[in-house]
Every structure is written in structure tokens, then in C-alpha cells.
Amino acid sequence: DAGVIQSPRHEVTEMGQEVTLRCKPISGHNSLFWYRQTMMRGLELLIYFNNNVPIDDSGMPEDRFSAKMPNASFSTLKIQPSEPRDSAVYFCASSLTAPFEAEQYFGPGTRLTVT
């Protein structure tokens, strides 16, 4: 298996632009997670899905952030409009079972820079 796939790996955009991050979880995994990592705040859980259904989005910082999982093999995290403080590395992870009951497999991350 190729593991969790994220695209793009790097994204540089201007403030106010829409940004869409993409994730393909490992086939057969039931749970999907979006995280953000910054020096100031460390690793933060933004939202997670179980069987394609959003379970908890309390970590999403603002209404500018939204996430979808239209099917078991694809998820997106969208920021609209983007701001410089959104600059971070965004990770997607998936796991085989119910959220947090088993190990999570992380993708390589998308490094987002908003200028």
C-alpha cells in the first residue's frame, strides 16, 4: 500500500485566496483525521471522520475552515479565505478502526505558506 497520500506537498498562496488540501487514506481504513502543526501551537486535531461522517470538528479554528469526505477514499480540507496565520504543515492521518483506538498512519503533510 502506498500509505496516506496528501497533495499538494507544498502550497504557497496569497492572503485571501482559497486553498484546498487533499488526502487519500489507506484503503480499508474507517477513520480519517486532519491535523495542523505549527511551532507556536504544536500538533492540533482539526476534525475527524468515521465511516465518512464528520464526528468532531471542534478543533477547526474558524468558519473559514471546512472539511469534507465525499467517499471512503478522499477527503479535502478547504480554507477560504486564507490568512497568513494559517501558514502551517497540515497532516492527514487514517486508522483502521474507531477513532483513537488504534494507531494512526500519517501522510507526509502539506506545507502551506500564506503571504
Add this chain to the structure above:
Amino acid sequence: SQQGEEDPQALSIQEGENATMNCSYKTSINNLQWYRQNSGRGLVHLILIRSNEREKHSGRLRVTLDTSKKSSSLLITASRAADTASYFCATDVFNTGNQFYFGTGTSLTVIP
């Protein structure tokens, strides 16, 4: 605020020595997990220990959990240069729903 705090923030040892990292957390947990992150890469799962377990081993890794003290430790024995990475604990907390919190991390450098 962070659920997990790790100590030390940075650790530098010689190859072959043992490395011990500690994690303290604030509220009751379902399980605690340890992850490793190499610079610029995604995280890799190391060990999961459940709240009713006290110790787990995996190869050169040993994890302990003391729920009375709300703390865990990760021991890496006979360290290698390839162990150089940041190590994070993460806790599965059930409140009004499940939440997952990563600690602040320990940066380990193993000098060849």
C-alpha cells in the same frame, strides 16, 4: 491548552546510551500513544498503551503508564543515530466526545 507536556524538551545522548522521555497529562485517558517524527516528515506510530495497562514493550522501546500520577515514560535502549527525531505522546480523552491531544514533544539527538 495542551493536554500533554513532555520532558525534557530536548535530549542529546551518545549512541548506545539509553534515552528516557516523560509525558504528563491532565485528565483521565482511554489510552496513550507515542509517535516519532523525523524532521520534515509525517508522524510514525510507536506504541499504544491502554489505561488499564502499566507497561508495554516493542523491540528497543519500553513504555510505562502511571494513571495515578497521570504520566508516561518512553525508554529507548541502546540508542542509534537513526533514533534522532522528535517524540510525541498523545492521549485519547473522552469528555463529551473523544478527543486526541498531542504533547509538546521531546527532540532527541543521538550522536554517533
